[in-house]
Amino acid sequence: MAVKPKLIKERIPTPEVPVEERVKSFVEVNLGYDFASALKEAERCIQCPPEYAPCIKGCPVHINIPGFLKALRENPDNPDEAVKNALRVIWNDNTLPAVTGRVCPQEEQCEAPCVMGKVGDPINIGKLERFVADYARKHGIEEELLREFMANGDGTKGRVAVVGSGPAGLTCAGELAKMGYEVTVFEALHRPGGVLIYGIPEFRLPKEILDKEIAKLRELGVEIKLDHIVGKTVTLEELLGEYDAVFIGTGAGTPKLLNIPGILLDRIYTANEFLTRINLMKAYLFPEYDEPIAVGEKTIVIGAGNTAMDAARSALRLGTEVTIAYRRGREDMTARIEEIHHAEEEGVKFEFFLNPVEFIGDEEGRVKAVKFEKMRPLEERDRKGKRKIVGTGEYVTLEADTVIIAIGLEPNRIISEEATGLKTNPDGTLVVDENLMTSIPGVFAGGDAIRGEATVILAMGDGKRAAKAIDAYIRRKKANA
Amino acid sequence: MYKILEKKEIAMRNTWYKIHAPHVARKVQPGQFVIVRAFKNGERIPLTPVMWDREEGWIVLIVFTRGKTTARMAAELREGDEILNIAGPLGNPVEMKKFGKILAIGAYTGIVEVYPIAKAWQELGNDVTTLHVTFEPMVVLKGEMENAVGRHILETVQIDMTKSFPENMKNVTKRLTEKVRELLEKEHFDLVFMVGPSGDQRAVFEVVKEFGVPMKADLHPIMVDGTGMCGACRVTVGGEVKFACIDGPEFDAYKVDWDVLISRSGYYTDMEMMAMQEYMKVLQGGGQ
Numbered sequence: 001m002a003v004k005p006k007l008i009k010e011r012i013p014t015p016e017v018p019v020e021e022r023v024k025s026f027v028e029v030n031l032g033y034d035f036a037s038a039l040k041e042a043e044r045c046i047q048c049p050p051e052y053a054p055c056i057k058g059c060p061v062h063i064n065i066p067g068f069l070k071a072l073r074e075n076p077d078n079p080d081e082a083v084k085n086a087l088r089v090i091w092n093d094n095t096l097p098a099v100t101g102r103v104c105p106q107e108e109q110c111e112a113p114c115v116m117g118k119v120g121d122p123i124n125i126g127k128l129e130r131f132v133a134d135y136a137r138k139h140g141i142e143e144e145l146l147r148e149f150m151a152n153g154d155g156t157k158g159r160v161a162v163v164g165s166g167p168a169g170l171t172c173a174g175e176l177a178k179m180g181y182e183v184t185v186f187e188a189l190h191r192p193g194g195v196l197i198y199g200i201p202e203f204r205l206p207k208e209i210l211d212k213e214i215a216k217l218r219e220l221g222v223e224i225k226l227d228h229i230v231g232k233t234v235t236l237e238e239l240l241g242e243y244d245a246v247f248i249g250t251g252a253g254t255p256k257l258l259n260i261p262g263i264l265l266d267r268i269y270t271a272n273e274f275l276t277r278i279n280l281m282k283a284y285l286f287p288e289y290d291e292p293i294a295v296g297e298k299t300i301v302i303g304a305g306n307t308a309m310d311a312a313r314s315a316l317r318l319g320t321e322v323t324i325a326y327r328r329g330r331e332d333m334t335a336r337i338e339e340i341h342h343a344e345e346e347g348v349k350f351e352f353f354l355n356p357v358e359f360i361g362d363e364e365g366r367v368k369a370v371k372f373e374k375m376r377p378l379e380e381r382d383r384k385g386k387r388k389i390v391g392t393g394e395y396v397t398l399e400a401d402t403v404i405i406a407i408g409l410e411p412n413r414i415i416s417e418e419a420t421g422l423k424t425n426p427d428g429t430l431v432v433d434e435n436l437m438t439s440i441p442g443v444f445a446g447g448d449a450i451r452g453e454a455t456v457i458l459a460m461g462d463g464k465r466a467a468k469a470i471d472a473y474i475r476r477k478k479a480n481a
Numbered sequence: 482m483y484k485i486l487e488k489k490e491i492a493m494r495n496t497w498y499k500i501h502a503p504h505v506a507r508k509v510q511p512g513q514f515v516i517v518r519a520f521k522n523g524e525r526i527p528l529t530p531v532m533w534d535r536e537e538g539w540i541v542l543i544v545f546t547r548g549k550t551t552a553r554m555a556a557e558l559r560e561g562d563e564i565l566n567i568a569g570p571l572g573n574p575v576e577m578k579k580f581g582k583i584l585a586i587g588a589y590t591g592i593v594e595v596y597p598i599a600k601a602w603q604e605l606g607n608d609v610t611t612l613h614v615t616f617e618p619m620v621v622l623k624g625e626m627e628n629a630v631g632r633h634i635l636e637t638v639q640i641d642m643t644k645s646f647p648e649n650m651k652n653v654t655k656r657l658t659e660k661v662r663e664l665l666e667k668e669h670f671d672l673v674f675m676v677g678p679s680g681d682q683r684a685v686f687e688v689v690k691e692f693g694v695p696m697k698a699d700l701h702p703i704m705v706d707g708t709g710m711c712g713a714c715r716v717t718v719g720g721e722v723k724f725a726c727i728d729g730p731e732f733d734a735y736k737v738d739w740d741v742l743i744s745r746s747g748y749y750t751d752m753e754m755m756a757m758q759e760y761m762k763v764l765q766g767g768g769q
């Protein structure tokens with residue numbers, strides 16, 4: 001088919017639920033492609049050679065992107081076959097495509113260097129990845145592929161314990177199971193998924209889809225033990241006695257709090273508490289679900305990352321007015337562009353260069369306003385390349401009867417406090433070597449537990465790299481035994 | 482899924498659950514708690530293993546019927562049913578050492594949390610006196626306490642049906658503070674420990690402070706995950722914000738900011754909303 005490529009500069013759009021409708025519920029905002037439109041979008045790709053394709057380099061787990069797009073295009077009249085072949089290519093590098101296709105910041109990763117971006121819109125790689133995963137799930141194509149991938153899955157090569165069931169842990173577990181290890185995941189909460197289940201809301205990542213992605217791992221033979229807090233229910237040392245190796249993927253789930261007056265007033269939530277109540281406990285379905293959640297009429301969200309955006313958009317759906325207050329400027333926001341855009345569309349207001357200095361309460365101990373100092377940007381940049389800011393000495397007070405703090409998260413200390421041999425950095429992240437091994441031989445770690453707050457795909461990349469290192473470690477250990 | 486081996490009402494609004502939960506039973510230490518999710522659409526609530534058998538793999542929880550979840554548990558759960566989730570043990574064990582002479586106080590169902598701690602302190606060679614102050618029909622663990630510690634003092638308060646529940650609760654607070662004062666005036670204690678509503682904890686603390694006796698208290702802020710992930714349980718201790726689920730639940734009473742804790746837990750206001758008599762009707766009517 002040596003036809004001269006005709007460049008289609010513009011993206012094939014994906015439909016979205018209209019704003020008026022979606023702000024009233026937690027339904028998924030983006031509806032994704034159907035086969036016909038996915039095919040059209042895939043056909044825009046000019047098929048750069050895999051050894052050079054910049055999109056592959058931009059993807060932290062190096063999915064063969066032109067490869068899966070090609071697979072889609074090769075069977076235009078047989079969608080099932082096309083999707084099966086595309087999914088096979090994706091699964092080689094990524095076992096949770098329905099998740100990553102939805103939550104990755106593709107504009108900074110695979111889509112940023114896409115050649116088509118130089119002449120028009122980059123290929124909509126994320127939505128295509130999502131399409132492949134969604135179609136396969138809906139049409140029962142996964143089962144067949146799973147059998148292929150389970151070729152080694154007899155669990156006889158050794159036993160590995162994985163701590164935490166976020167993207168890092170799940171990926172590591174899946175990879176090891178595929179290699180033939182017996183894997184047990186220990187999870188503190190009552191549902192697996194980490195941030196994917198308790199942090200990211202339904203309107204971005206439907207939990208039904210996540211559950212199915214996780215069910216797939218169970219089919220690969222991975223056992224998931226819920227309600228198990230490693231460091232309390234079972235110690236790291238005990239795990240090392242029972243398993244050949246351990247992977248720690250406990251994330252960075254502890255919220256940072258502002259150390260300013262009024263922080264303990266009623267109706268001041270951390271974003272984690274707010275989102276956990278909504279996502280994990282389904283408090284938005286109260287009283288059908290028992291978990292309560294209370295918001296007033298005016299909510300201020302402090303911060304401007306993904307967490308802040310998710311909290312703001314969730315609060316909005318509970319019927320309150322929402323303002324995001326950020327101490328830096330619009331261009332410094334760290335949330336995904338798509339989400340900032342959605343938040344604006346839905347009516348979230350933004351206030352920039354405001355740094356909270358005090359929460360003001362009423363007689364009953366409830367928050368009623370937030371006092372901010374106005375900030376000013378400097379030319380100088382910090383380590384992360386963001387503009388530095390300084391206070392102006394001017395203040396402004398905004399009314400709010402609900403406040404959600406989303407200024408960042410740090411690693412949970414339960415394990416490192418109990419296992420004293422486990423070295424940590426001053427910020428609580430675990431120290432690892434180039435093989436992702438911690439200071440305790442046989443104990444590996446990855447994801448937010450070693451990086452601090454990062455991304456889903458980086459966590460998955462770590463999980464995968466650690467699985468390889470664990471395999472090598474166990475082989476060596478068994479050879480020497 | 483954790484099977485309920487035994488369930489019985491051991492006093493008014495107090496239910497005893499013996500549950501198969503080997504992962505908790507093998508590790509739990511006095512002072513630690515669990516997070517329980519009993520129903521599919523249910524919330525997570527903190528409760529305390531009162532007794533356990535590491536070999537047989539069971540724990541005992543004693544639950545005060547307070548609001549929706551605990552009432553649903555009392556009404557809907559049967560022996561042989563399974564509890565969906567029990568996560569734990571959580572929190573830090575209490576310090577196990579020889580303090581000397583200890584006064585361990587439990588108000589209402591708080592005494593069930595005192596039990597494993599007081600028992601272990603006594604076994605370690607401390608001279609433990611326990612004090613239980615509650616309404617008359619709510620006495621629990623009297624025999625167990627008497628067997629476990631040097632001396633168990635029970636002080637009951639009558640419920641006056643003509644008065645509101647908060648009015649009745651004030652009588653408990655009064656009896657508590659009077660009794661503590663009486664004990665501290667007569668005897669020397671090296672440590673006071675207390676579990677109960679935060680308002681009562683503060684009232685007792687005010688008395689203990691006059692005598693300069695060290696005091697520890699188990700704090701009960703609202704909890705969601707119980708693993709340090711949400712900050713719902715934050716309290717100020719010694720001027721610093723702490724998470725009760727991972728830094729506590731036990732803290733030095735002299736360092737706790739009681740005002741903030743009380744305004745955040747709103748214990749009395751909640752109690753007010755529950756008409757006591759309504760509840761008694763529910764219980765007598767078999768829980769429908």
Ligand SMILES: Cc1cc2nc3c(=O)[nH]c(=O)nc-3n(C[C@H](O)[C@H](O)[C@H](O)COP(=O)(O)OP(=O)(O)OC[C@H]3O[C@@H](n4cnc5c(N)ncnc54)[C@H](O)[C@@H]3O)c2cc1C
Binds near residue numbers: 455
């Ligand atoms: C609200 C929110 C929105 C986000 N949005 C995006 C996005 O759009 N795109 C993106 O790429 N990234 C996003 N992120 C970041 C991303 O979710 C994280 O980088 C990623 O989840 C890290 O994965 P992980 O596996 O390392 O840890 P986590 O997902 O944090 O999972 C850790 C798991 O370990 C469990 N655990 C912790 N301690 C223990 C213990 N002692 N014993 C047993 N289990 C334990 C926890 O309960 C949890 O389930 C977002 C984060 C948040 C909070």
Ligand SMILES: Cc1cc2nc3c(=O)[nH]c(=O)nc-3n(C[C@H](O)[C@H](O)[C@H](O)COP(=O)(O)OP(=O)(O)OC[C@H]3O[C@@H](n4cnc5c(N)ncnc54)[C@H](O)[C@@H]3O)c2cc1C
Binds near residue numbers: 525547548701751
């Ligand atoms: C560490 C700890 C150990 C506990 N041990 C026991 C025990 O052994 N026996 C017992 O009867 N009770 C115990 N409690 C108190 C028990 O958790 C509450 O009575 C229970 O959560 C009330 O739930 P509810 O839905 O019935 O009441 P509601 O009043 O309807 O509760 C509404 C919400 O508030 C939260 N909540 C309300 N009161 C408390 C409270 N005092 N502490 C924590 N969260 C609260 C609940 O989790 C729920 O989310 C303990 C609390 C803590 C913090």
Ligand code: SF4
Binds near residue numbers: 048065
């Ligand atoms: S960079 Fe863009 S055009 Fe090139 S292969 Fe990747 S997706 Fe296709």
Ligand code: FES
Binds near residue numbers: 703705708709711712
């Ligand atoms: S209950 Fe969530 S941090 Fe303590």
